[in-house]
């Protein structure tokens with residue numbers, strides 16, 4: 001009998017300094033016990049001080065990367081991060097519609113914490129109208145949620161307003177919305193998960209006092225994606241079902257297989273992992289020029305280091 005680990009895919013841009021984007025995603029996929037694969041959308045020169053330049057990858061080469069991964073490997077769950085342009089958003093929508101991405105998390109990355117635009121303005125509408133409906137889960141932060149509702153929607157300032165916006169985003173067609181409250185300033189961070197079966201869950205964590213929050217959104221969406229892959233395969237094995245169905249896993253199929261209880265468990269596990277990673281790196285000073293630097297979280301927090309730091 002052959003076996004295989006859960007397989008995850010990240011569609012995103014790079015971060016050579018290792019804290020965000022594809023780099024954060026692959027580390028997280030590994031830390032959360034899946035085999036990570038990637039489709040790279042843009043090469044980004046960035047570090048803990050911000051983005052200096054974006055070098056977009058040609059659409060046809062992104063398509064070739066999709067063919068390489070999806071033509072060969074049975075992907076259990078996928079996340080998208082930085083897509084950059086409208087053409088790339090449309091390509092990802094087309095690939096999602098083919099039904100080989102497994103459970104599909106969309107992190108609607110628009111602007112880096114440092115303020116640099118990572119999604120062209122004319123691509124926002126394609127995300128709203130075409131990408132959201134093919135997602136099983138979207139994970140906007142407070143400014144992204146407002147912009148995905150409309151150009152003049154204000155950012156939510158209260159938990160009630162977050163619940164309301166999560167509900168309105170569900171109307172755009174994703175299977176679930178995790179509205180992240182990391183951009184607030186309260187002592188507690190509240191994240192709201194609303195699913196299309198009408199359930200709403202609130203997750204609360206103490207705010208960690210740290211400058212090292214670069215890549216938290218990437219890490220969280222990758223961790224949720226990995227958890228869904230792991231839990232989904234565990235459930236399928238426990239139910240005696242085929243681990244690798246011959247038919248593609250279409251949108252309806254992955255939504256049906258991943259109920260809101262499993263998704264709630266996956267989000268809870270992923271947020272706990274992120275809290276450990278944030279706490280572990282809270283006092284890190286990595287940059288040669290620490291003033292104003294936003295360092296990464298500790299993706300390795302659960303992996304024993306056998307040498308002194």
Ligand SMILES: Nc1ncnc2c1ncn2[C@@H]1O[C@H](COP(=O)(O)OP(=O)(O)O)[C@@H](O)[C@H]1O
Pocket residue numbers: 140141142179180181182183189190191205206207208209210213215216217218220271274275278
């Ligand atoms: N200082 C912090 N303390 C605790 N959790 C945080 C902190 N900053 C971010 N998080 C967690 O990381 C998640 C993603 O962060 P957020 O800033 O909302 O998104 P993004 O990185 O996409 O802008 C939040 O939902 C929250 O759970």
Ligand SMILES: Cc1ncc(COP(=O)(O)O)c(N)n1
Pocket residue numbers: 012013014015020021022044046081082109111112113114118213214215216217218
């Ligand atoms: C390639 C890439 N994707 C996403 C982010 C957002 O991360 P953050 O909001 O923490 O800067 C980033 N900086 N770079």
